[in-house]
Amino acid sequence: MDESEATVEPGFAYQLQEMIYQGAEAKVTKCQWLGKPCMIKERLSKGYRHPTLNSRLNKLRLKQEIRGMYKARELGIETPAVYFIDTDRELVVMEWIDGPTAKAWISTQSETLGEEEYDEKMRIFGRVLGLNIGRLHRGGLIHGDLTTSNIILKAGNAEKATFIDFGLSSQGKVTAEEKGVDLYVLGRAIVSTHKRSQALLRGLMEGYQEADGKQFEAVEKKLNEIKLRGRKRDMIG
Numbered sequence: 728m729d730e731s732e733a734t735v736e737p738g739f740a741y742q743l744q745e746m747i748y749q750g751a752e753a754k755v756t757k758c759q760w761l762g763k764p765c766m767i768k769e770r771l772s773k774g775y776r777h778p779t780l781n782s783r784l785n786k787l788r789l790k791q792e793i794r795g796m797y798k799a800r801e802l803g804i805e806t807p808a809v810y811f812i813d814t815d816r817e818l819v820v821m822e823w824i825d826g827p828t829a830k831a832w833i834s835t836q837s838e839t840l841g842e843e844e845y846d847e848k849m850r851i852f853g854r855v856l857g858l859n860i861g862r863l864h865r866g867g868l869i870h871g872d873l874t875t876s877n878i879i880l881k882a883g884n885a886e887k888a889t890f891i892d893f894g895l896s897s898q899g900k901v902t903a904e905e906k907g908v909d910l911y912v913l914g915r916a917i918v919s920t921h922k923r924s925q926a927l928l929r930g931l932m933e934g935y936q937e938a939d940g941k942q943f944e945a946v947e948k949k950l951n952e953i954k955l956r957g958r959k960r961d962m963i964g
């Protein structure tokens with residue numbers, strides 16, 4: 728029996744399926760629970776950290792993840808439904824989103840489309856992302872770990888961007904600086920993962936502007952400052 732099998736409440740019939748992902752922080756296992764496809768995300772303990780600190784950090788991340796998903800949902804942003812939370816075992820069972828990650832989807836597009844067609848598609852997709860992120864930010868939610876691996880396209884539909892992995896999210900009174908950093912992190916992730924990224928980045932900012940013009944102005948200014956700081960840092964090494 729898989730170790731995680733014993734950790735979910737007994738009495739609910741569910742079947743573990745394949746392990747999807749094992750990173751440094753968490754293990755994701757696909758499962759079938761109450762007849763629905765879902766996944767279990769378990770936070771892992773790091774050997775070099777004291778167990779008490781591990782547990783405290785894991786519980787904090789789980790709490791931030793659930794709070795972030797709740798808030799995103801409230802703001803009308805697609806995110807998986809939460810089915811079950813076990814705070815003692817630091818795990819969550821959530822809806823399985825069927826579709827590629829944005830990262831996988833973008834790679835497929837770049838392999839199958841000509842450059843012009845690809846750029847056009849990326850610009851449209853960038854707008855979808857920007858609009859959604861602009862709405863998150865306007866609602867006072869910072870994702871905290873925006874990458875193309877933390878966005879899933881439901882059924883491969885570029886209009887259906889579902890945001891996951893809110894473990895580093897923060898909310899409340901969020902500043903333009905924090906919003907700028909959120910966008911900066913995504914921009915860096917895009918440039919480092921995907922070869923042609925200009926159209927996607929342009930679309931991203933267009934969509935962000937569409938969500939809220941005033942917010943866009945303030946955040947764009949911060950973003951330019953952050954980029955400048957980043958470049959200076961890179962030059963100094």
Ligand SMILES: Nc1ncnc2c1ncn2[C@@H]1O[C@H](COP(=O)(O)OP(=O)(O)O)[C@@H](O)[C@H]1O
Binds near residue numbers: 753825
């Ligand atoms: N609800 C979900 N439905 C389908 N796949 C998911 C879901 N949540 C996560 N995944 C897959 O598992 C990977 C890791 O999950 P994630 O929550 O991002 O964990 P981590 O915090 O370790 O990055 C994602 O990049 C995605 O491929």
Ligand SMILES: [Mg+2]
Binds near residue numbers: 876877
């Ligand atoms: Mg992730």
